[in-house]
Amino acid sequence: MKTSRWMEVVNLCLLSCLLGGGLAYGAEMLLRGFGAISTVQAFKEFGVVVSPHWQEYSEDFISFVNGVGRLYLPVIVGVPLVFLIHFVAIGPKGFEHRGRRISFYGLFTRFLHWMCALFFSLVVVSGLMVVFAKALGGGSLVLSARTIHLFCAYGFMVFAAPLFLIWVKDMFPAPYDIKWLLCGGYLSKRKVEVPAGKFNLGQKMWFWLAFVGGAVMFYTGYVVSGLSLPQAQIAGYVKIHLILGLFIVALFITHLYMSLFAVKGSLRSMISGYKWEEEVRVLHSRMLK
Ligand code: HEM
Numbered sequence: 579m580k581t582s583r584w585m586e587v588v589n590l591c592l593l594s595c596l597l598g599g600g601l602a603y604g605a606e607m608l609l610r611g612f613g614a615i616s617t618v619q620a621f622k623e624f625g626v627v628v629s630p631h632w633q634e635y636s637e638d639f640i641s642f643v644n645g646v647g648r649l650y651l652p653v654i655v656g657v658p659l660v661f662l663i664h665f666v667a668i669g670p671k672g673f674e675h676r677g678r679r680i681s682f683y684g685l686f687t688r689f690l691h692w693m694c695a696l697f698f699s700l701v702v703v704s705g706l707m708v709v710f711a712k713a714l715g716g717g718s719l720v721l722s723a724r725t726i727h728l729f730c731a732y733g734f735m736v737f738a739a740p741l742f743l744i745w746v747k748d749m750f751p752a753p754y755d756i757k758w759l760l761c762g763g764y765l766s767k768r769k770v771e772v773p774a775g776k777f778n779l780g781q782k783m784w785f786w787l788a789f790v791g792g793a794v795m796f797y798t799g800y801v802v803s804g805l806s807l808p809q810a811q812i813a814g815y816v817k818i819h820l821i822l823g824l825f826i827v828a829l830f831i832t833h834l835y836m837s838l839f840a841v842k843g844s845l846r847s848m849i850s851g852y853k854w855e856e857e858v859r860v861l862h863s864r865m866l867k
Pocket of ligand 1: 691694695696698699738745777780781782784785788789792833834837838841843844845846847848
């Protein structure tokens with residue numbers, strides 16, 4: 579492997595650490611403002627899943643929650659690992675940054691996207707802190723993570739709703755999406771024109787999972803946090819929330835890899851609003867036609 583590729587791998591690892599570390603540090607700083615209470619008190623207040631009452635209610639439910647909870651670790655370690663292997667073995671796609679620039683994302687769209695990104699990232703980090711509550715020692719840290727989780731979910735929904743309306747018309751499946759899948763989708767590094775319009779099938783899947791899945795997560799989380807339904811129903815909502823969350827976290831990591839590392843210039847397009855002609859011709863060939 580060429581030295582420059584190793585440098586890119588080192589950069590990738592450093593960036594991932596910086597991004598993850600930065601988010602964790604930011605969340606930690608935010609959480610400190612909430613003050614400290616004892617672990618016992620925190621778990622008591624947080625009692626939806628861990629209170630003795632629930633233990634009495636259903637052993638099955640507790641073991642289900644713990645079982646799904648344990649799947650989160652393989653997802654947050656395994657998915658980035660697969661992408662690291664992809665990055666080392668195949669590498670990012672790069673395009674010439676000259677020629678015509680094509681307008682891709684308007685100013686308002688970019689603003690909404692970055693607000694969604696901010697709130698969603700905090701929702702994911704704080705949600706994972708709740709999932710790994712015991713490993714983190716519980717207490718005010720986890721309880722406050724839960725508060726941030728709820729607060730940021732509202733923030734996400736406020737910005738996600740108009741962004742959904744702006745993007746939805748370009749996100750319906752098209753016949754050529756199947757061809758995109760068959761020709762290797764994201765994994766191929768060849769610079770042959772792939773059949774995709776403004777968004778390819780992978781981007782469309784992320785869109786529907788993030789926005790419709792995000793709305794389902796919001797609703798189920800809202801119901802669970804209110805604790806006003808009978809326990810059997812709340813248990814159902816917790817299950818949906820936990821299982822759907824697994825897929826959302828996996829695709830969120832995928833979105834980060836694709837937009838930050840796999841396609842060079844992708845991040846710049848979400849900052850400037852423009853893409854260079856070669857990238858659009860290869861990755862979004864139908865758009866130009
Ligand atoms: C820190 C978090 C995030 C980063 C760094 C990020 C980055 C990006 C970038 C660079 C693009 C442009 C891709 C391209 O056209 O080449 C993009 C597009 C997009 N983002 Fe994000 N994003 C983040 C979070 C989110 C969230 C939370 C959502 C959903 C609610 C989201 C939904 C989308 C969608 C639907 C697109 C267009 C299709 C696609 O490229 O996947 N992003 N994002």
